[in-house]
Amino acid sequence: MRFSDAFEARFTEMLTHYPTKRSVLVPTLLFAQDEVGYVSEDVIAELATRLELTTLDVRNVMSYYSMLVTKPRGKYNVQVCTNIACTLKGGDELLSHCAKRLGIGHKGTTADGQFSLEEVECIGACSWAPAIQVNYDFHENLDVPKMDAVLDGYAKK
C-alpha cells in the first residue's frame, strides 16, 4: 500500500517514540483513514503487517474508536454536536435542518458523495455552542442561517 510521504515520515518517526510498535496504532489508523477515506481492508492488512499484529487485533482496536469507519463516506463529514451545551442552544434543530437539507440521516451520505452527516457527542466547544465540525474544522455559535452559509461554503469548494 502507498501512503503519502508525510504519512511515512510521521510513521517512521513515531515508531521511535515508544517501547512497543503497536503503540502507534490508534493515531496511525486515523492518519491512514484521512488518506484513504476510510479504514479499508488493505489498510488493516498493511498496518497489521507493519506492526506485527494480526488483522483481527487491528480490527478489534479499530472498532472501539468512534472516529474510525470501515466504509467510505462523503467528502465533507458534517458532525453536529447535540450534547448538553449544544442541545440547550439549538443543536437538535441544526441536526434536523442538516438532515432535511442534505436529505440524509445520522451516518448517511449524499448520493453525490459530497456530504455525510453525523450526530456526535461533545466536541469541546461547549462555551461556543451550538457547534459542529466539518471533517476537522470547527464552526461555532451557529444558528440555522449560519449553518446554511457553512454548508454553502463547502458545497462550492
Add this chain to the structure above:
Amino acid sequence: MADLVSHPDEVKVVSRRFGLGAANLDRYLELDGYKAVQKALAMQSADIIEEVKKSNLRGRGGAGFPTGLKWSFVPKESAKPKYVLCNGDESEPGTCKDRLIFEHDPHAVIEGAVIAGLAVGARKAYIYVRGEYRYLSLIMQKAIADAYGRGFLGKNIFGSGIDFDVFWHGGAGAYEVGEESALMESLEGKRGIPRIRPPFPAVVGLWGGPTVINNVETLASVPHIMLGGGEWFANLGTPRNGGTRLFCLSGHMNRCGVYELPLGYNLKKMIYEVGGGITGGRSLKAVVPGGSSTPLFRADEIDVAMDFDSVAKAGSMLGSGGVTAIDDQTCMVKFALRIIKFYQHESCGWCIPCREGTDWIKKSLTRFHAGGGLRKDIDDVKYLAQNMLGRTFCPLGDAAAMPIISIVDKFRDEFEAHLEGRPCPHAKEGDAANALLPMLAH
C-alpha cells in the same frame, strides 16, 4: 479559533498568555517561558514535590486529587522506566478549556510535563490529544519540535546533563479513553478498556512502569507554581484548594465563555455577573456545576463557593470545570435522557452494571419522555442508577448515575408531568415523541 472573553473578576494565571501568540517559542520566551523548568532543574526532586504540595494544586481533570501527593506516590527506585502522561482527551460534556491551553500556550504544557518528570524521576512524557482536536495536535507537534530545536528537550536539556523526551500522541474518538487507565491502554495501541486498580498508575502504569497522569490544565499550572511559589498559588484559592481554574460557562447564559476565576468563587455570581445572567430574560432552573457527570443544583442551591470541598459539601462535584446553566423552558426529563444517551454510547461495555445500566435507563427515559412512562418507572430509573454507583469497573458508571439520581430527586414533578400519555410540557412543535423514538436505534 474559539473566541476569548474576559471579566474584571478574573485572575489570569493559566490563561495569562492566551491571545498573546505564545504558541510561538520566541514569544513564549519573552513571556517568562522555560524559566520554571530551569529553576526546577536546579532543585532536588523532593523539593519540587514539596512546592507543589504547598500550592494545594488539585487535579483539574475531574477528581481533584492533590497533585503533589500523587507525585509523591511514585517510587524512587524502579526497574522499569517511569513516565509522565498528560491527559488531553478532554471530552466530558460541558468542558472546553484544555483546548484553549493547547491552542494558546502549548509550551506551558510541555514545561509542566518536564517539571513533573523531574519531580518523579521520569525522563519521558507523552501528551495525549483527542483525535477530534487535529489542529491542536499540529500546534502541539510544532511546539515540541521547536523545543527540541533549541535544546530545551532531548539530550542534556539546558546543559543540565539530563536527557528528557516529550512526545505527542493522538486518539481517535472515545470519551472513556479520558479515564486514566483506559488512556494508558489507548496509548499502548489497544482498546480503551480500563485496568483494575490497585495497582495504581503511579506504581504500575505505562508498559508496567510508574506513571504520573495529569490533566492538561494541572500541568499548565505547574510552571506558574515554580515561578510564583507554592504559597502564592495556594493563597489565590481557598484552604486546601489552591489557585484558579478555567471555568467553561455554557448553556443559557448571556456571556458564555471560558473564564479563569479563583477557586472558591461564588457560583451564583459566576452565573449572574460573569456569565451575564440567563438569556432572553428567562429564569434559571438548574446548573450542572462541573461537567455532565456531576449532580445538578437547583436554582435555589447555587449560593456555593466553587472549590472542590465546598461543592462536595453541597452534594455535587467541582469536576472538570464545565458550568452549564439551564433555563426554566427546559424539560429535565429530556435533559436526563440526553445525558444518559451519552454515557450509554460511551460505555466501553467491559463491565455489566455500566453497560446494561446505562442502556436500560436510556430505554426507560426514551419511552418515558415520549409519553409511555409509568409511575413506577421514576423510581426504577433511580434504583438502576443507584445500583451502578460504586459497582462498576471504572468511574464511568458513577459518572452516568450521579446526574440521573440528582435529576430524579430534584425534578420529580417534571417526571410526573409526563405520566398518563401526556406529551412533554416543554415540547416544541414537531419534536415531541416522534423525534425521540429513533434514538432507540442508536
